[in-house]
Amino acid sequence: MNDPYQSDVVFLLGFALAVFALPVFTILVFRWLRPSRPERLKREPYESGMPQASVPRRPFHMAYYNFALVFIVFEVETLLLFAIAPVLRDQGWAALAEVGIFVVLVALGLFYAWRKGALVWR
Amino acid sequence: MTAVLVLSAVLFAIGLFGVLTRRNAITLLVSVEVMMNAANLNLVAFSRLYQPELMTGQVFAILGIGVAACEAAVGLALILTIYRRYGSTDVDRVRLLRE
Amino acid sequence: MSGGQSMLFVLVGVVAAVSALYAVLTRQILRSIMSLGAFLTAVAVEFYVLAADFVSVVQIFVYVGGVVVLMLFALMLSASGERHPLAGADRPGLGAVLAYLVGGGLVVASLGAGLPEPGKAPAQTVDLLGRSFLGGQLFAFELMGVVLLAAVVAALVVARGERQ
Amino acid sequence: MSGAATFAWGALWGAVSLTIVGALTTVLVLVERKISGRIQMRVGPMHTGPHGLLQTVADIVKLLFKEDVRPARADAMAFRLGPLLTAVPAVLSFAVIPFGAPLIMRDLNVGVLYFLAVPGVTAVGLLLAGWASYDNYSFLGGLRSSAQFISYEIPRTLAVVGVVMLAGSLRVSAVLEAQRTVPFLVLEPLGFVLYLVTTLAEVNRTPFDIPEAESELVAGYHTEYSGFRWALFFLAEYGALFAASAFATVLFLGGGNGPLLPAFVWFLVKTLAIVFLTMWIRWTLPRFRSDQLMRLAWKVFLPLSLVNLVLAGLAMQVVAG
Structure with missing residues (x-):
């Protein structure tokens, strides 16, 4: 097992397992130690002391979605930049110009979204 | 290597099964993502097998992930719009592509 | 791949296949999306095992932190009342048969391909x-x-x- | 090391990290309450223990023994998963934090990117928690929190691209090595400011704490949570705050590099200075309005981070000669 990638994976899997399992374990252990007296009123959703006036799960404004949408496009762009950023130093001006073209392309997308009013929170 | 191929074949079949049998649009998209991942797995594996120094497969796996993300963004925008208009995300009920 | 490596690969692969199957089969969309998240994480682990660490992190970044969030957004913005509507019966039959055929064919082909095992991964x-x-x-x-x-x-x- | 040993080693460090986060939360909450007291001319907690030093310990004991109330119509699976998916990524990011140059749990090839990618899963946890509670405040809080989270993630990540360009590697140890003479703060002041401000938004702190704005959304996505599950949200907040501050130290302040004192001490001093700065800001500034917040992210920070990228490219050429 001298493959560094595999040893990284195994380490991180162990790490994640511990980080996931310990809080769950704590919750389970203290289940026997803490009180549990469910009452109807206690289990009502909080609404400043009133009965719930409306169902929370209802169709919502699409404007929220626009942000998620622009977000994912920019995330992909950022990651592509991450892919080339480490080697950019010894590539000279030509490579920098190529990256510049890419950034301008994506900046155009931002500009479009801006002009179309997709970046306004309602 | 055989393990990789079998895994991605199984995943691809699962995705295909979903695409062919499910009718909810979001589940359809989930199935398509499963198929995309099966393909990416193969790209990475063959890159490792034949050109470990050239990275072409990995480059295209990254591009594949990017394209899948764009596809999900556009697809979900479509789904939301369809839902607003028809009150359902059942793909069989939406047959008209015009107003 | 060495013995330990392929064992790890198979183990994570089973997790990936099971969560993919659940994501495709469940009728509750929230469960489906969460299961997709688990599947995508498992595939990211497989990428890492195959010495594609950058691809693996990109997978977590774009898929789990991006596409899954996007899907949850879409689900929540189009929710109505108690349950999310999953209208109509599905249509198994021909589609299922086709999927089995394609899947089976691919598996047989993979088993018969007899590809060599990959060599040592590059360090960087x-x-x-x-x-x-x-x-x-x-x-x-x-x-x-x-x-x-x-x-x-x-x-x-x-x-x-x-x-x- | 054999596979099983590496696995156990990882699990051990996972448990250690979780303990660190727990202890940090205990200390930082107390420190924050004391600081806020000073800033508002109060004394802060005084009753439990000498000078109120045991206040947060008492709080933790209370939270552990408190009833776990779940709203009747909540989605049980998502309600349980929400806090976990919020807290776990914050702790996972500790795996690549270099507490002093040799003391790094795992020096991954893609360490910097790992640190940025893993906490991104938090957005899923926030959405789940808000959705599962079946409560209007939680639902809106969850949507707002995650929308804010993803909006600020872009300029934050882009600010780090500049550092990676200068360092020429995604490996944390290489980033530190590249700053042996000059910390990147000097070469990239704009990047540092961008990273710091967007980090405030990522960990939901004033002036960006809209998601939990008490006056409009009660407690946001965790309105319906109580007991230990609620504590997990707290763990996530302070764990993420410390991790992000630690990474600001790594990326811009040269990590543990410094004269005389050992690296470990330098690292903690720098990190805690940034943590203190965030607390100071929190108790001094008012909160932004929700639409101002989003406008700021997309129309100010994102263009600025693109500008920063260009500046980083120029700085890189100058350094490379």
Whole structure:
């Protein structure tokens, strides 16, 4: 097992397992130690002391979605930049110009979204 | 290597099964993502097998992930719009592509 | 791949296949999306085992932190009342048979292919990847910029059409 | 090391990290309450223990023994998963934090990117928690929190691209090595400011704490949570705050590099200075309005981070000669 990638994976899997399992374990252990007296009123959703006036799960404004949408496009762009950023130093001006073209392309997308009013929170 | 191929074949079949049998649009998209991942797995594996120094497969796996993300963004925008208009995300009920 | 490596691969692969199956089969969309998240994480682990660490992190970044969030957003913005509607019966039958055939055929072909096991992985993938992007794959890189631009425009046009 | 040993080693460090986060939360909450007291001319907690030093310990004991109330119509699976998916990524990011140059749990090839990617899963946890509670405040809080989270993630990540360009590697140890003479703060002041401000938004702190704005959304996504599950949200907040501050130290302040004192001490001093700065800001500034917040992210920070990228490219050429 001298493959560094595999040893990284195994380490991180162990790490994640511990980080996931310990809080769950704590919750389970203290289940026997803490009180549990469910009452109807206690289990009502909080609404400043009133009965719930409306169902929370209802169709919502699409404007929220626009942000998620622009977000994912920019995330992909950022990651592509991450892919080339480490080697950019010894590539000279030509490579920098190529990256510049890419950034301008994506900046155009931002500009479009801006002009179309997709970046306004309602 | 055989393990990789079998895994991605199984995943691809699962995705295909979903695409062919499910009718909810979001589940359809989930199935398509499963198929995309099966393909990416193969790209990475063959890159490792034949050109470990050239990275072409990995480059295209990254591009594949990017394209899948764009596809999900556009697809979900479509789904939301369809839902607003028809009150359902059942793909069989939406047959008209015009107003 | 060494013995330990392929055992790890198979183990994580089983997790991936089971969560993919659940994501495709369950009738509750929230469960489906969460299961997809588990599947995508498992595939990211497989990428890492195959010495594609950068791809693995990109997978977590874009899929789990991006696409899953996007799907949850879509689900929550289109929710109505108690349950999310999953209208109509599904249509197994022909589609299922076709999927079994394709899957079975691919599995048989993979078993029969007899490919060699890959050799030692390069120690540094990140540098090689960057050079590949700036070298031979420069066109693909720039093309991706265009695709991203197109995606913003297309998705916003679709989302806007609904507003009027 | 054999596979099983590496696995156990990882699990051990996972448990250690979780303990660190727990202890940090205990200390930082107390420190924050004391600081806020000073800033508002109060004394802060005074009753439990000498000078109120045991206040947060008492709080933790109370939270552990408190009833776990779940709203009747909540989605049980998502309600349980929400806090976990919020807290776990914050702790996972500790795996690549270099507490002093040799003391790094795992020096991954893609360490910097790992640190940025893993906490991104938090957005899923926030959405789940808000959705599962079946409560209007939680639902809106969850949507707002995650929308804010993803909006600020972009300029934050882009600010780090500049550092990676200068360092020429995604490996945390290489980033530190590249700053042996000059910390990147000097070469990239704009990047540092961008990273710091967007980090405030990522960990939901004033002036960006809209998601939990008490006056409009009660407690946001965790309105319906109580007991230990609620504590997990707290763990997530302070764990993420410390991790992000530690990474600001790594990326811009040269990590443990410094004269005389051992690296470990330098690292903690720098990190805690940034943590203190965030607390100071929190108790001094008012909160932004929700639409101002989003406008700021997309129309100010994102263009600025693109500008920063260009500046980083120029700085890189100057350094490379």
